[in-house]
Amino acid sequence: MRTRMLALTSAVCGAALLGAAALPASASGSAQEPEADADAGVVTAAQLLAEVRACSRISKGRYRTDSGSAKATVPVCGTRDAVFWKADMDIDCDGRKTRACNRKTDPYFLPETAFQNSRGEALDSAALPHVVVPGPSKVWDYRTSGLTGGSVVAVVYRDRVRYGVIGDTGPTGIIGEASYAMAKTLGIDPDPSTGGAESGVTYIAFKNSRISPIESRARAQSRGAALAREFVGR
Numbered sequence: 056m057r058t059r060m061l062a063l064t065s066a067v068c069g070a071a072l073l074g075a076a077a078l079p080a081s082a083s084g085s086a087q088e089p090e091a092d093a094d095a096g097v098v099t100a101a102q103l104l105a106e107v108r109a110c111s112r113i114s115k116g117r118y119r120t121d122s123g124s125a126k127a128t129v130p131v132c133g134t135r136d137a138v139f140w141k142a143d144m145d146i147d148c149d150g151r152k153t154r155a156c157n158r159k160t161d162p163y164f165l166p167e168t169a170f171q172n173s174r175g176e177a178l179d180s181a182a183l184p185h186v187v188v189p190g191p192s193k194v195w196d197y198r199t200s201g202l203t204g205g206s207v208v209a210v211v212y213r214d215r216v217r218y219g220v221i222g223d224t225g226p227t228g229i230i231g232e233a234s235y236a237m238a239k240t241l242g243i244d245p246d247p248s249t250g251g252a253e254s255g256v257t258y259i260a261f262k263n264s265r266i267s268p269i270e271s272r273a274r275a276q277s278r279g280a281a282l283a284r285e286f287v288g289r
Contacts, residue, residue, distance in 0.1 A: 142231030170204025185222025201262035218279025
C-alpha cells in the first residue's frame with residue numbers, strides 16, 4: 056500500500072507505441088510473455104468499453120483519484136461477472152526493490168505489497184502487471200465482490216487492452232492505481248514520481264477469477280483473454 060502524490064506532474068506518453076514491452080524478469084522466475092493486439096479472436100478495447108458504458112453502482116459512495124482531489128467522483132460499478140471503474144492511473148512501485156522501484160525513484164516506496172508471490176515474497180511491481188484496489192471500507196469492500204489477490208483484471212487505455220491481477224491495496228478513499236509494469240505495457244509513462252495517466256483508464260476486475268501463482272503473467276494473460284471473450288459474448 057502506498058500514499059498518493061497530490062497530483063500527477065507529467066502528461067501521458069500517448070504517442071509511444073511500445074508493442075510487446077520488454078520487462079525485467081520477476082523474482083519468482085516467471086517468464087516474460089508477449090502482448091497481442093490484433094490476433095483473430097482477441098477482444099478489442101472498443102468491445103470491452105461497450106460493455107461498461109452504463110454504471111450500476113455497487114459502491115456506497117465515490118472515490119477520489121488523488122489525495123489532493125477536491126471531490127470524490129469515481130464510483131465502482133458492477134455487472135454479473137465483473138466490477139469496473141474509470142479513473143486515472145497513478146504508479147505503484149511498491150514491493151520488491153529493483154532498479155526501477157526503490158526509495159530513490161519513488162519517495163513513497165514501500166518494500167511490501169498486500170499480496171505475496173508463491174514464495175511468500177512481496178510482488179515485483181516493475182515486472183508484474185497488477186492493479187491496486189482501495190482497502191476495504193464502508194464505501195466498498197473488494198472482497199464482497201468476489202475479488203482477492205490474484206483476481207484477473209483487464210485494463211483498457213486508448214486502444215490497448217492488457218491483463219494482469221489484483222496485486223496490492225491502497226488508501227481506502229482513493230482509486231486508480233496500477234503497477235509500473237502495467238503502465239509500461241499500456242504505453243503510459245511508468246515513472247513512479249512523474250508518470251501515470253491523468254484520466255481515461257478503465258479497470259475491469261473479473262469476479263471469482265483468482266489465478267495461482269499470482270506472479271504468472273502467462274496465466275493472467277490466458278485467463279484474462281478467455282474471460283474477456285465471455286464478457287463481450289464472443
